[in-house]
Amino acid sequence: MNFWEYLGTRHQQLLTDTYQHASAVFQCMVIATVLGVLIGVVSYRSGWGGSLAITSTSAVLTIPSLAAIGLLIPLVGLGVPPTVIILTLYGLLPIVRNCIVGLRGVDPSLVDAAKGIGMSRTRRLFKVELPLAWPPILTGIRVSTQMLMGIAAIAAYASGPGLGNEIFRGLASLGSANAINQVLAGTIGIVILALLFDAAYVLLGRLTISRGIRA
Amino acid sequence: MPETAAGPTESAPPRPATSGATIQLEDLSKSYPGSPAPAVDEVSMDIKAGETVILVGPSGCGKSTTLKMINRLIEPTSGRIRINDEDVTDMDPVKLRRKIGYAIQSSGLFPHMTVAENIALVPKMTGWSKSGVKDRVEEMLDLVGLDPREFHGRYPRQLSGGQQQRVGVARALAADPPVLLMDEPFGAVDPITRDHLQDELIRLQHELHKTIVFVTHDFDEAIKLGDRIAVLRERSHIAQFDTPEAILTNPTDDFVSGFVGAGAALKRLNLTRVRDVGIADFPTVTVEDPLQSIFNKLRDGQHNELLMLDRRNRPYKWLRRGDLMRAKGSLARAGQLVHDTVTRDATLHDALEAVLTDSGGRVAVTGRRGEFIGVVDMHTLMNSVQELLEADRLAAMEHEHDLEHLRAHRTEHELEGGGSGL
Ligand SMILES: Nc1ncnc2c1ncn2[C@@H]1O[C@H](COP(=O)(O)OP(=O)(O)OP(=O)(O)O)[C@@H](O)[C@H]1O
Ligand SMILES: [Mg+2]
Numbered sequence: 111m112n113f114w115e116y117l118g119t120r121h122q123q124l125l126t127d128t129y130q131h132a133s134a135v136f137q138c139m140v141i142a143t144v145l146g147v148l149i150g151v152v153s154y155r156s157g158w159g160g161s162l163a164i165t166s167t168s169a170v171l172t173i174p175s176l177a178a179i180g181l182l183i184p185l186v187g188l189g190v191p192p193t194v195i196i197l198t199l200y201g202l203l204p205i206v207r208n209c210i211v212g213l214r215g216v217d218p219s220l221v222d223a224a225k226g227i228g229m230s231r232t233r234r235l236f237k238v239e240l241p242l243a244w245p246p247i248l249t250g251i252r253v254s255t256q257m258l259m260g261i262a263a264i265a266a267y268a269s270g271p272g273l274g275n276e277i278f279r280g281l282a283s284l285g286s287a288n289a290i291n292q293v294l295a296g297t298i299g300i301v302i303l304a305l306l307f308d309a310a311y312v313l314l315g316r317l318t319i320s321r322g323i324r325a
Numbered sequence: 326m327p328e329t330a331a332g333p334t335e336s337a338p339p340r341p342a343t344s345g346a347t348i349q350l351e352d353l354s355k356s357y358p359g360s361p362a363p364a365v366d367e368v369s370m371d372i373k374a375g376e377t378v379i380l381v382g383p384s385g386c387g388k389s390t391t392l393k394m395i396n397r398l399i400e401p402t403s404g405r406i407r408i409n410d411e412d413v414t415d416m417d418p419v420k421l422r423r424k425i426g427y428a429i430q431s432s433g434l435f436p437h438m439t440v441a442e443n444i445a446l447v448p449k450m451t452g453w454s455k456s457g458v459k460d461r462v463e464e465m466l467d468l469v470g471l472d473p474r475e476f477h478g479r480y481p482r483q484l485s486g487g488q489q490q491r492v493g494v495a496r497a498l499a500a501d502p503p504v505l506l507m508d509e510p511f512g513a514v515d516p517i518t519r520d521h522l523q524d525e526l527i528r529l530q531h532e533l534h535k536t537i538v539f540v541t542h543d544f545d546e547a548i549k550l551g552d553r554i555a556v557l558r559e560r561s562h563i564a565q566f567d568t569p570e571a572i573l574t575n576p577t578d579d580f581v582s583g584f585v586g587a588g589a590a591l592k593r594l595n596l597t598r599v600r601d602v603g604i605a606d607f608p609t610v611t612v613e614d615p616l617q618s619i620f621n622k623l624r625d626g627q628h629n630e631l632l633m634l635d636r637r638n639r640p641y642k643w644l645r646r647g648d649l650m651r652a653k654g655s656l657a658r659a660g661q662l663v664h665d666t667v668t669r670d671a672t673l674h675d676a677l678e679a680v681l682t683d684s685g686g687r688v689a690v691t692g693r694r695g696e697f698i699g700v701v702d703m704h705t706l707m708n709s710v711q712e713l714l715e716a717d718r719l720a721a722m723e724h725e726h727d728l729e730h731l732r733a734h735r736t737e738h739e740l741e742g743g744g745s746g747l
Contacts, residue, residue, distance in 0.1 A: 217431075219429060219430075219431045219433055220433060220435060220436075222398065222429065222433070223427070223429060223433025223434075223435075224435075225398055225422070226396060226398055226422060226427035226429070226433070226506075227422060227423070227426075227427055227446060227447050227496065227497070228419050228420070228421075228422035228423035228425075228447060228450060229419070229446075229450070230419050233450070237435075237446075238435055241437045242435075242436070242437060320436075320437035320438070320480070321480060322436045322437045322438065322439070322480030322481065322482060323436050323437045323482075
């Protein structure tokens with residue numbers, strides 16, 4: 111069976127996997143973004159707080175994801191929970207870092223002006239600082255998403271959802287007729303998803319970054 | 326500039342503007358953590374309602390710190406601040422700042438908001454109605470001489486430095502605060518634009534009568550804008566706090582005279598405006614007048630010269646008798662185009678400059694829309710300057726006399742044992 115025939119016979123399964131892959135990444139990205147921005151907002155104004163946030167989130171990244179999943183299984187079991195935890199944790203770093211860098215990069219004279227015209231702390235954050243830091247934060251979200259696409263494939267090891275199942279099935283039966291097709295289908299699916307997400311982010315950027323600060 | 330500003334502002338403004346409030350600083354000090362000496366050391370200052378007070382002094386002397394304590398961007402270490410006799414030292418700073426306009430050097434406009442959004446910020450925060458805010462934005466743009474239709478939707482980066490500054494001032498004034506704080510607002514623009522902006526501020530203040538506290542380290546700017554100037558030395562100690570005239574003619578010590586710099590007499594010219602000296606009439610004709618009547622006017626009158634106005638009554642050409650002889654039936658090429666005009670708000674310094682560069686030794690004075698009002702010539706200028714300097718000398722002598730009197734009085738008092746440190 112060549113690759114195209116393989117796609118023809120298995121498209122139902124492939125579409126389901128692709129959908130689940132995308133949905134897992136998307137949902138974890140939402141959680142990671144909310145958490146990441148929250149951590150950034152809480153820590154950016156303190157020197158050591160910001161460093162701690164960046165160091166601890168990057169420490170997570172140094173753990174091989176496969177090992178991390180393996181370690182999680184005894185704690186939370188198989189399936190969705192370890193997948194969500196791993197993806198969210200790994201997705202945090204670029205968002206936290208860019209959020210802190212972005213918020214710290216806001217021109218101090220603008221913060222001064224915002225205070226000076228009588229904006230409260232919260233209003234300043236939501237009306238001035240976050241909108242100005244949004245472009246780097248969005249870049250962080252993009253980088254995170256790309257990374258999670260690959261890491262999500264590994265979640266299949268813990269019986270998680272997604273295209274990783276194709277790849278693992280193929281790898282487990284190397285030598286059999288469809289092994290290469292399976293690995294190939296999973297990988298290509300992930301690449302296509304990554305490109306689609308990226309396009310969506312470009313669109314999101316156009317819609318959410320003010321024309322006044324767009325590059 | 327005046328042309329663009331003409332229009333709706335000329336008609337009655339929709340609401341009467343709030344005029345200034347008094348500000349009192351009482352023994353205000355600020356020590357920054359980690360530095361032994363205070364940055365501002367026990368400043369006391371009484372600022373009258375509707376007054377423009379300039380804080381001027383060398384870099385690092387604590388001007389900005391003093392200014393920022395008024396809206397509590399910097400919390401004073403000790404001392405009190407009163408605005409309109411209300412102690413605001415412990416008031417919620419956010420509420421306080423909404424009643425105090427604040428404009429800074431880099432304009433401080435938020436780059437992700439349009440001009441209109443920037444200006445609308447404070448009125449919106451203070452709970453104005455939507456339509457009220459909208460009208461106000463237009464009104465403010467108009468007030469600072471920017472065409473609302475053109476600039477409304479622009480982003481700050483699409484404006485020149487001078488335009489950004491104008492919008493900054495518009496934003497500071499949008500909620501009609503009684504007090505306006507300005508920290509070197511014109512420090513980052515080129516000298517010509519700065520001059521324009523200063524003129525605009527003078528015009529605005531004529532209309533609005535806010536209490537303005539303005540920081541600069543440019544003494545000429547201080548003279549031009551200030552009703553009173555506080556010359557500060559290090560740690561914001563007040564070296565002299567007086568009218569520009571008094572500081573120019575009677576500096577208290579070497580520090581102040583050093584700051585005044587050379588050419589006090591010339592600087593004096595910056596203190597008087599064209600509106601305060603005699604603006605003379607001048608025979609005029611308009612471009613629409615028939616040639617023959619222009620001829621007749623020149624021939625009959627005692628004048629050798631006429632000023633020709635364009636259709637909108639703006640000075641257009643100087644016409645001399647000889648020009649007409651050579652004109653041969655058409656005035657298209659005859660005469661000399663008017664290069665420079667001054668407004669009634671221009672300083673005598675500007676007027677002198679214009680007169681000196683004009684071959685005829687006079688300059689046309691125009692109104693807000695550029696319409697002709699009269700002329701000022703060399704003779705008038707010389708006379709007024711001499712009168713001014715003479716008056717200053719008298720005032721200085723009187724002041725000296727008063728001081729001596731006071732000193733004598735005080736010594737007497739102390740000798741009697743009544744000196745209680747007052
Ligand atoms: N946040 C701060 N922390 C510590 N010291 C400060 C701080 N801000 C200002 N200073 C010090 O306080 C003094 C007064 O500063 P300030 O900014 O008020 O000066 P300035 O008169 O406005 O000067 P310039 O004309 O340069 O703007 C300076 O010696 C400065 O170093
Ligand atoms: Mg300063």
